[in-house]
Amino acid sequence: MDSSLVNDGELACYTSWFTPTELQRYQGFVRRERQWQFLVGRILLRQSLSQLLGVPASTLQLTERPGNAPQLDFPAYPDLGFSLSHSGNWVACAVSTSTRLGLDIELLDPDRDFSALALHAFDAVDNAWLQQQDAASRVRDFYQLWTSKEAHIKLNVTSAECLHFQHPELSITLCSARQFTSPPQLLHIGLSAE
Numbered sequence: 001m002d003s004s005l006v007n008d009g010e011l012a013c014y015t016s017w018f019t020p021t022e023l024q025r026y027q028g029f030v031r032r033e034r035q036w037q038f039l040v041g042r043i044l045l046r047q048s049l050s051q052l053l054g055v056p057a058s059t060l061q062l063t064e065r066p067g068n069a070p071q072l073d074f075p076a077y078p079d080l081g082f083s084l085s086h087s088g089n090w091v092a093c094a095v096s097t098s099t100r101l102g103l104d105i106e107l108l109d110p111d112r113d114f115s116a117l118a119l120h121a122f123d124a125v126d127n128a129w130l131q132q133q134d135a136a137s138r139v140r141d142f143y144q145l146w147t148s149k150e151a152h153i154k155l156n157v158t159s160a161e162c163l164h165f166q167h168p169e170l171s172i173t174l175c176s177a178r179q180f181t182s183p184p185q186l187l188h189i190g191l192s193a194e
Helices: 008-017 020-028 032-053 114-121 124-132 135-155
Strands: 081-087 090-096 101-107 161-166 170-176
Touching: 008 032, 020 032, 032 081, 032 090, 081 135, 081 170, 090 101, 090 170, 101 135, 114 124, 114 135, 124 135, 135 161, 135 170
Parallel strands: 081 101
Antiparallel strands: 081 090, 101 170, 161 170
């Protein structure tokens, strides 16, 4: 979801959904962009879970876990999984009733010094592979490698199935602890108050 398409007035009611620890974290962000990403991410997560679980978004209570993703206790779905990611104005969420997930998105920025970043972030094998890629696709290849690694870290499972989605502005990788039985769908969801 491109959060730049939503204005502050449309979001004011959503902070009432937050638990006290979520509200404290939201208010603690110094950078306006990061505060906005947090707010839109939590709204998107609740609305996605609401559609999946058939319950009102405003009733879903998330427990903050410092250094980790939030937790939702929903006994009817013990294998419930979700993951959030953001990059610039974009915020993304993946949800499942049957498996843990790791999601990462990154804006494709051809002006970034991705070669220097790759030397710092990737091992020798990954850097050698990246240098062998066609120059015309190297930016997209870099970001696909980056989002794959980030999605794996979020999932925290050694053997995961990962999918890469094509998008004109983003690199998107979704990893699952279980094999995908059907291809996940990319949906553009707008925000709506209940």
